[in-house]
Amino acid sequence: MFAKNRIFQNRVAFITGSSRGIGSSIAREFAHCGADVVITNRKQGGSSQAKGKKLCEEISEGGGRAILVNCDISQKKSVKKAISDAKAHFGRLDFLILNAARAPFKPIERLFERELKDLVNTNYLGHIFCIQESIPLLEKSGGKIVFISSLGSRFYNPSYPLGSMKAAMESVVRDCSESLREKKILVNGVCGGLVKTDSFKTMRLYWEGIEQLPDDLFMEPEEIADAVIFLCGPASRGIRGQTLIVDRGLSNSLLYPVLQ
Amino acid sequence: MAQKIIAEERIFDEVKKAIVNALGVDAESIKPESILTMDLDAESLDFLDISYNLEQTFGFKMARHFVLEHAEEMFGEGSAIDENGCLPPQAVEMLKLRFNGDRTSLEPGMDMDEVVHLITVDSMAGSVLDILDSLPETCPECGRSSWKTEDGTHILCGSCRADAVYKTGDELVIDWLKQVQEKEHLF
Numbered sequence: 001m002f003a004k005n006r007i008f009q010n011r012v013a014f015i016t017g018s019s020r021g022i023g024s025s026i027a028r029e030f031a032h033c034g035a036d037v038v039i040t041n042r043k044q045g046g047s048s049q050a051k052g053k054k055l056c057e058e059i060s061e062g063g064g065r066a067i068l069v070n071c072d073i074s075q076k077k078s079v080k081k082a083i084s085d086a087k088a089h090f091g092r093l094d095f096l097i098l099n100a101a102r103a104p105f106k107p108i109e110r111l112f113e114r115e116l117k118d119l120v121n122t123n124y125l126g127h128i129f130c131i132q133e134s135i136p137l138l139e140k141s142g143g144k145i146v147f148i149s150s151l152g153s154r155f156y157n158p159s160y161p162l163g164s165m166k167a168a169m170e171s172v173v174r175d176c177s178e179s180l181r182e183k184k185i186l187v188n189g190v191c192g193g194l195v196k197t198d199s200f201k202t203m204r205l206y207w208e209g210i211e212q213l214p215d216d217l218f219m220e221p222e223e224i225a226d227a228v229i230f231l232c233g234p235a236s237r238g239i240r241g242q243t244l245i246v247d248r249g250l251s252n253s254l255l256y257p258v259l260q
Numbered sequence: 261m262a263q264k265i266i267a268e269e270r271i272f273d274e275v276k277k278a279i280v281n282a283l284g285v286d287a288e289s290i291k292p293e294s295i296l297t298m299d300l301d302a303e304s305l306d307f308l309d310i311s312y313n314l315e316q317t318f319g320f321k322m323a324r325h326f327v328l329e330h331a332e333e334m335f336g337e338g339s340a341i342d343e344n345g346c347l348p349p350q351a352v353e354m355l356k357l358r359f360n361g362d363r364t365s366l367e368p369g370m371d372m373d374e375v376v377h378l379i380t381v382d383s384m385a386g387s388v389l390d391i392l393d394s395l396p397e398t399c400p401e402c403g404r405s406s407w408k409t410e411d412g413t414h415i416l417c418g419s420c421r422a423d424a425v426y427k428t429g430d431e432l433v434i435d436w437l438k439q440v441q442e443k444e445h446l447f
Contacts, residue, residue: 043303045301046297046301046302046303047283047301047302047303047306048303050301105324106325110333112332112337112341113337113343114337114341114343114345198305198309199305201305201308201309201312202305202308202309204312205308205311205312205315205324206324
């Protein structure tokens, strides 16, 4: 069932926060394309780790190769260790997918200093640690970096301070795409619409009525994964420093859905 | 008022169902004393998922924020969680009043991430019960006292059919904190 299309055979993808949600769909999609997959999760001993193990087994049973490594992106040491584990196991790195995120749901002005620092440590510094640590490997392979953003980077979402970090990272995507040009590393992003994964389950507690949006505006996580695969494949060679909106037109249709 | 429309047994069953739905664990493995994190492998996102399930079932709002966060909002940053993410003595005293953590030793200086291990199936059911008990004597719409339930979990007015209105979980936590502060002057 896996490796239906082997465009990424002998390539290695490292996906942060990939034991569940959108990250796990991206990992699956890479495995489908024949890539070896490094699945990472932050917390040891919890339900995410269990889900990550299961995903590894699923990929192995389907004929693919996957490992689960612990990676708390907010800790540089942990990132270093995870990347070196990946290298030790697969020997190379081709695709770095910056998907992990973790943030409180609160209006931004009500965040405590500790929460603000955590927000930045995980959702800004964390991604940059991952970029820094993987550059030597990506340089060798002519690799790609894809950041997973969300509509909160450009539009107001209630109680969603993560949006401000997504916006900052879209700017990092623009920066690094140029500064890493010489190293032949391509950097882009995917800005996903509303996906009914775990973090949406949280969001719906803070955003009353959001579930009343028409069903066809909710995305499948695989649609975001497909866009990531596209940005990692040869067909996207002309796209650089961009964050593509992949949202079934939700952001483009302004008030249309509410006026229905 | 203490509502008697939904039996405690039913409430516990619904809490169990919400947990099974969120975590995909075996219903058999869920005991009243089960710690959601340690025994059932729940993580922070899972708690919100369980809350959402319960909100759909009963038509109320669970607390969005934990009691420590409310204490910080009420008494200022640093009052319940110090700059290292650890709990000062007054926060530990407060938690002792709220939970009986048999397996999590509550001690000053403990890490705030450990506090989540205090939440058991029983304590979760207790929060649900507290919210249901905030049902007013009479219907705010028509003033009659004829609450009933047709599906076993959503309470409505038997006279005008308005949905029951409860205090939110957060309001109840804040009320509780105010009471404790008045009595104990912890903060």
